[in-house]
Amino acid sequence: MENFTNNTIDTTQLPKFEEVPFSGLHPNYWKVTLIHIGIFMLIIGFAYSYIFTFMDKTIPNQLEISIGIIVLFVLVLFIARIGFTKKGFAFRNHDVLFRHGIIATNTMVIPYNRIQHVALHEGLISRFFGLSKIEIFTAGGSSSDIEIPGITKEQAENIKQLLMGKIQKEL
């Protein structure tokens, strides 16, 4: 009883989530993204040139279509780059933050004592670069889960251990 205090909280003194420095994703993840985009564009390019050379040589507006494909490619690259630079994460003492979004900046915060479970996921190309993705699940359904890609395998394991430790402690 004697240790019990109930002081008024000074809300201005609370730690501010919006001032937390975010760490960006691993630079190699940009390469992974590039490879993904490259594969996607290669498929489109192949399909186009296949149709053009073997099937129908009389497609009108060839120049325009080619330019369109190149513009699309540049646009996709540009958007992906913004998305990559805007993605960031931070682990505080009591919660995890994830920032993402291209037009809008979305910041999601999950307190550790609300985490249900944590999973690691490695994609084929990501594995080649030694990167993995951390998935953090809460009881709030898919809209309230965090997926942080582009973290080195080692660091991801550490983070998972950290989170599991935090969850265990909360129980």
Added chain:
Amino acid sequence: MENHFNQPQRQSPIGVLVMFLDTLRQYAKALGPLFVIGILRFNEINKLYLFLGIAAVVLLIAIIAYLRYINFTFYLDDENKEFIINEGVFNKSKTTIQLSKIQQVNINQSLVQRMINVFALDVDTAGSNNKEGEIKAISHPLALELKARLLDNSRVKNKETAHETALEPEAENAPQTFPFINISLLSLLKVGITSNYIKSFSLLLLFFFTVSENVSKVTGRDVLHDEKIVDYVDQSRLVSVFLIGMIVLFLTVLIINLVRIIFKYYDYKITRQKGSLLLSFGLLNTKSTIIKPEKVQITTVSRNFFQKKMDTLQMKIKQATSGEQEERKSAIEIPGCNETERDAILKLLFHKIPEKGIMLTPNFRKLGFALFLTIGLPLLGFYIFRANNPGVAEAVNYLVPVYILFVGLVQFFKFRNYRLFINDSFIIRQSGAWDISNEIIEPSKIQAITTSQLFWHKSLNIGSLTLHTAGGNIAFQLGNYDTIKKYINLWLYEIETSDSNWM
């Protein structure tokens, strides 16, 4: 009658009948076409064979039903804290449900079950979308006892993992079994005539189209395009016929509404039991569900202008779920209570009546964007359509101002009612144009928080907030971003420093 449920046991013997009808229903779907052929060619088929065939099918179904009954057993495994159901004739299945995972136990009664005086018991967990376990025929005392045992165990588990609120033992010492709220027929009538117009109207439309389709199939005539109808109507009386039609339509919708609500919610009783709320309702099929206050995530109180004048309102309670599809299903509705009843329910759920605290209002850009989406874009589409199809769209030109006025008014009231109230222990979001609803959550139920800001809104200092709970999300768009951030920091602090139980 002491029953520990730890030995595998069957359903009530009379349950064979329920099983029989259930199996019959399942097979009837498959055999339906055959049956129809049998009726249509009644004269051509040898009647002896027909009746022998029917008798054989019924006998077969009876045997299957009997085997299903024999093979259906359920018991409680006290050691592993599991509820186990064995079932199946050829494909055996064993369902194991961890007692601590049980969310809801419902006792229902369909018409057939009511006739032979047995009950169905459904066990619901957070895991998947369907009810995991279902016992089709069980006597009422046994059902109540089993339900108590199933929920009792999950309660014990809860106590081990998290500290229950101090109020719990007090409530247990004074068990109140009499209904403390009983929604009268009058309240249901009030709700029936003031809500759900659109739902009933679409039901009516659906009904009409199904009937007309079937009629045209059978008679080979189209109901809608029958020339006779046109002949009956004198051109000069068109307006009055139209008006009468509208009135008839409105009355039909009203009556459907009333009948639907009375069938669904007749004799709505709310009972307190060990700190939980026990609801039971229904005219033909009596349904009963339980609400545990600690599992409640979002509580919605809604009413419109008429309902305010008549002192009646509707409540919707969402409990913790994990499946997205389940969200709608698990919302429990309480139609037609008055203000004192509402306060009593809220007091039971939250231990105090939620108060609206500091008010957050959306930026006017929210209205602008909504108007753009609902008026600007459709009008643009309309003008493009009109330009390309001259002559066709001119006939509905006069509807444009009506549309603008109507939608504009709806959007304006939506915007005016869109508010977020923040208090020390409650967050209330108010929304809606005609039916104004207040969604109430406690900050401790928050699972995660998302903020969102468009880059051109940075200098304007407006942004959006989404609170994720286990019963769905609550979002507030385009509010003062500094205030939102201040409260997020406060909520995070509260969540992270306490071991509050969100479920």
